[in-house]
Amino acid sequence: xxxxSEYTRPAVTVDCVVFGYAVGKQLKVLLIERLNEPYAGxxxxxxxxxxxxxxxxxxxxxxxxxxxxxxxxxxxxxxxFGSPNRDPRGRVITIAYYALxxxxxxxxxxxxxxxxARWFPVDELPLLAFDHQLILEAALNxxxxxxxxxPIGFELLPEEFTLTQLQELYEAILGxxxxxNKRNFRSRILKMGVxxxxxxQEHVAHRPxxxxxxxxxxxxxMQESKSKELIRRGIDFEI
Amino acid sequence: xxxxSEYTRPAVTVDCVVFGYAVGKQLKVLLIERLNEPYAGxxxxxxxxxxxxxxxxxxxxxxxxxxxxxxxxxxxxxxxFGSPNRDPRGRVITIAYYALxxxxxxxxxxxxxxxxARWFPVDELPLLAFDHQLILEAALNxxxxxxxxxPIGFELLPEEFTLTQLQELYEAILGxxxxxNKRNFRSRILKMGVxxxxxxQEHVAHRPxxxxxxxxxxxxxMQESKSKELIRRGIDFEI
DNA sequence: GCAAAAGTGTTACTTTTACACCCATGC
DNA sequence: GCATGGGTGTAAAAGTAACACTTTTGC
Numbered sequence: 001x002x003x004x005s006e007y008t009r010p011a012v013t014v015d016c017v018v019f020g021y022a023v024g025k026q027l028k029v030l031l032i033e034r035l036n037e038p039y040a041g042x043x044x045x046x047x048x049x050x051x052x053x054x055x056x057x058x059x060x061x062x063x064x065x066x067x068x069x070x071x072x073x074x075x076x077x078x079x080x081f082g083s084p085n086r087d088p089r090g091r092v093i094t095i096a097y098y099a100l101x102x103x104x105x106x107x108x109x110x111x112x113x114x115x116x117a118r119w120f121p122v123d124e125l126p127l128l129a130f131d132h133q134l135i136l137e138a139a140l141n142x143x144x145x146x147x148x149x150x151p152i153g154f155e156l157l158p159e160e161f162t163l164t165q166l167q168e169l170y171e172a173i174l175g176x177x178x179x180x181n182k183r184n185f186r187s188r189i190l191k192m193g194v195x196x197x198x199x200x201q202e203h204v205a206h207r208p209x210x211x212x213x214x215x216x217x218x219x220x221x222m223q224e225s226k227s228k229e230l231i232r233r234g235i236d237f238e239i
Numbered sequence: 240x241x242x243x244s245e246y247t248r249p250a251v252t253v254d255c256v257v258f259g260y261a262v263g264k265q266l267k268v269l270l271i272e273r274l275n276e277p278y279a280g281x282x283x284x285x286x287x288x289x290x291x292x293x294x295x296x297x298x299x300x301x302x303x304x305x306x307x308x309x310x311x312x313x314x315x316x317x318x319x320f321g322s323p324n325r326d327p328r329g330r331v332i333t334i335a336y337y338a339l340x341x342x343x344x345x346x347x348x349x350x351x352x353x354x355x356a357r358w359f360p361v362d363e364l365p366l367l368a369f370d371h372q373l374i375l376e377a378a379l380n381x382x383x384x385x386x387x388x389x390p391i392g393f394e395l396l397p398e399e400f401t402l403t404q405l406q407e408l409y410e411a412i413l414g415x416x417x418x419x420n421k422r423n424f425r426s427r428i429l430k431m432g433v434x435x436x437x438x439x440q441e442h443v444a445h446r447p448x449x450x451x452x453x454x455x456x457x458x459x460x461m462q463e464s465k466s467k468e469l470i471r472r473g474i475d476f477e478i
Numbered sequence: 479g480c481a482a483a484a485g486t487g488t489t490a491c492t493t494t495t496a497c498a499c500c501c502a503t504g505c
Numbered sequence: 506g507c508a509t510g511g512g513t514g515t516a517a518a519a520g521t522a523a524c525a526c527t528t529t530t531g532c
Contacts, residue, residue, distance in 0.1 A: 008291050009248040052247050052330065056321040080319045080334050084297040091291065093251060093334075095319050098276075146477040162481075165268040170476075183486075184522065192478065197419060206483040219478075236494095237507035239411075239431065301532075422513075423495070445509040446502035475521095 010082070010091035015047030015095065015132070017078065017139035018068065018113035019122075021156040022103040023165050027119040027135060027172045030068065030108070031128070038088045039129035045136065046117075047094065060097040060122040067117065068108045074100040075157040077153045079138055086131045098139040100155040123175065147173055151194065162196055163189065170184035195221045248331035248457055249321070254286030256317065256335065256378035257307065258361075260395040261342040262404050265410045266358040268286070269307065269347070270367070272355035277327045280369035284375065285356075286333065299336040306356065307347045311472055313339040313394040321328065325370045330464060337339045337378040339394035362414065393453040399437055401448035402428065432456045 001129040031043040042137050046067040050059045060075055075097050084105040101108060104117075120126065122140060125133075146180055154161075167185050170176060189195065196215045201208035230236060257269040266401075270282040285306040289298040304310055314336050321332040321467065340347060342445065359365065361379060364372075386392050392408055393400075406424050410416060435454045438448035469475065 008290065010251055012249050012251065050249065050321070050332075053323040056319065056332070059519040077318060079316060082289070082334070084292040084294060093295070094334075095321070096331075108456045135446065141482080149478055152245060162484085181523070182484090183524085188476075188521090194478070201484095203531080203532095204483080206481075207485075209484055232244075237427075239388055239390045239433070401511085421511090422497085425512080438489090440503095440511095442504080443510080444496070445502040446511045448511055 001124055006169040009089075010042040010093045011052045012156070013092055014050055014063060015045040015057060015094050015096045016064050016067075016075075017045055017058055017098040017136055018064065018101060019098065019139070019143060019156065020101045020103045020108060020119055021169065021172065023157070023161070024168060025103075025172070026123070027156075028103075028119040028121055029116060029125070031120055031126070032067065033118075034129055035115070040131040043118075043120075043126045044129040045096075045132045046123055050095075056095050057097070060095075060099075064099055068101070068106075072110055073106065074152060078135070080140055081135060082130060083131065086184050094135075098134045098142065099171060100143075100152060102156050102158055111186045124169070144174055151214060151216070151219055160213055162201065162211060164209060164213075192222075194222065249332045250326075251289045253289055253295060253302060253363045254284040254288055254302050254333050254335045254374060255299055255306075255314075255339060256284055256337040256375055257303065257341045258378075258382060258395065259347060259358055260338065260408065260411065262396070263304060263399070263407060265362070266395075267342075267358040267360055268364070270357060270359055270365070272357075273304065273368055273384045274354070276465060281368040282340070282357075282359075283368040284335075289334075296336070298332075301337075301339055306354070307340070307345075308387075309338075309340055309457055310344045312345065317374070317381055320370060320374060320449040322370065331341055333374075334444075335374045337381065339382075339452045341395050341397055344397050390453060390455075390458055393478065399409055399450040399452055401440065401450060403448060405467050411474070430463075 020028045020030060030046060032046050034040055034042050034044050041209075046063055048059075048063050048066075050056060055060070056130050057075065057077065060077075060116070061071075064073070064075065065071055076099075078096040080095045080186065082095065084091055086092065086094075125136070128136065143152075149169065153166070154168055156173075157165060163186050164182075166189065167180060167223075168226045170180070170185075194215055195212040196218075197210055198213045201211060240252050250463060254436075259267045259269060269285060271285050273279055273281050273283050285302055287298075287302050287305075289295060293301070295349070296316065299314055299316075300310075301313065303312070317337050319334045324331055325331065325333075337388060347358075364375070365374075367375065382391075382393040386409065392405070393411070395408055395412075396404060403421075406419060406421065407425075407430065433454055434451040435457075436449055438450045438453045
């Protein structure tokens with residue numbers, strides 16, 4: 001187990017599953033059409049090799065910026081994939097990240113960087129290169145699980161949004177229609193107290209909705225008091 | 240972004256956070272004393288370089304077996320750490336795993352493989368090499384979070400256990416004392432229906448407790464019906 | 479005035495919490 | 506017979522699910 005000589009080392013990449021959402025639309029994923037072998041012509045996740053002395057998340061953000069020109073968005077490490085045969089060129093280990101972009105506030109011109117790129121609805125995906133199908137599924141599972149207990153959904157909405165838009169987002173991500181009773185969704189989300197009312201809609205051909213903004217300060221305070229509460233009155237779990 | 244020449248590649252390791260537990264004791268972590276530089280004399284997580292054509296999880300299991308002689312235990316990928324300066328020898332990316340071992344059924348002779356090794360209670364850790372403190376904290380956070388919603392705790396108990404032992408395990412992992420009312424812990428866990436009664440204790444100087452076994456088949460059926468139920472009646476969440 | 483979406487009140491039911499006491503065994 | 510941990514019943518409170526109707530706006 002000595003320090004391995006250079007030629008035995010695997011190559012290391014990062015790949016990004018970029019989820020995009022616009023109010024009222026489906027949840028989408030950004031894919032790049034590969035121009036070169038292997039898998040020329042197939043669609044693939046944006047990604048590339050990690051540079052020397054480059055932190056992993058920085059590499060993911062760099063790739064993201066090169067592909068989408070988007071900055072300052074939510075990015076989180078997903079999982080590391082390293083089957084010996086996942087790349088026909090040789091051993092390549094990839095650290096996968098996922099990112100969330102609101103497509104109205106960050107109008108992503110897919111197709112920068114001289115590559116064909118396109119947004120695909122998550123339920124109409126093409127055949128993908130490498131093990132990218134697997135990576136994408138893992139990202140979707142993570143997103144669907146995490147949106148239930150962490151406020152990451154707000155990353156996909158504009159800063160100000162209506163409760164109906166928030167509900168539609170939940171339905172788009174979870175892939176269900178009218179899953180939650182409007183009345184109960186509203187009471188529930190408002191009872192949490194993490195939304196701040198910031199105004200009302202204008203120029204809509206119906207009763208204008210109230211606009212809300214996610215208040216991350218209140219959320220973080222809540223998290224603390226919640227964990228104290230858990231310790232005070234016992235553990236709660238639901239395996 | 241061409242395929243990178245060999246000499247620019249980082250080295251890739253796996254590190255394992257091995258949690259050990261014996262009924263009635265504290266939660267412990269297995270550490271190895273480093274004999275060589277860098278960090279000679281410091282304690283570190285067991286781990287080592289990924290071999291050519293070796294899947295990542297296989298590498299983790301191999302290291303685990305080399306260090307503890309333990310096989311067939313729960314192992315799960317945790318996170319990948321890759322700060323450029325985390326190893327003074329050069330760029331080393333590590334894929335961290337965590338493992339759960341019951342110390343009664345797998346009496347791990349820490350200190351195989353001609354290395355000093357020891358179990359440390361999670362709240363009495365020594366100074367660690369590299370960024371292993373960070374990795375260990377991440378593992379502990381993951382374990383504490385995951386035990387609330389997935390049945391991984393049973394990996395730390397003997398096959399057959401009493402409800403009090405299960406409760407003590409929860410308290411040991413979460414680092415709290417008498418956190419949950421005995422009455423309510425019992426109703427709750429039994430109401431889930433994933434425990435199968437398999438006998439009663441013998442030769443104890445008090446009323447013998449019932450022994451239970453975790454029934455993973457029932458658990459998996461439950462998971463399916465649960466996700467259908469969620470979709471039927473709406474989303475439930477608690478950000 | 480009508481179409482379109484926003485917004486609300488209440489009831490029956492389920493779940494959770496917080497109690498304190500009795501039970502079976504070994505020594 | 507007593508020390509030790511095992512095991513339960515229940516009432517009050519809180520939370521959730523399932524309803525259908527009223528409100529406000531633009532055109």
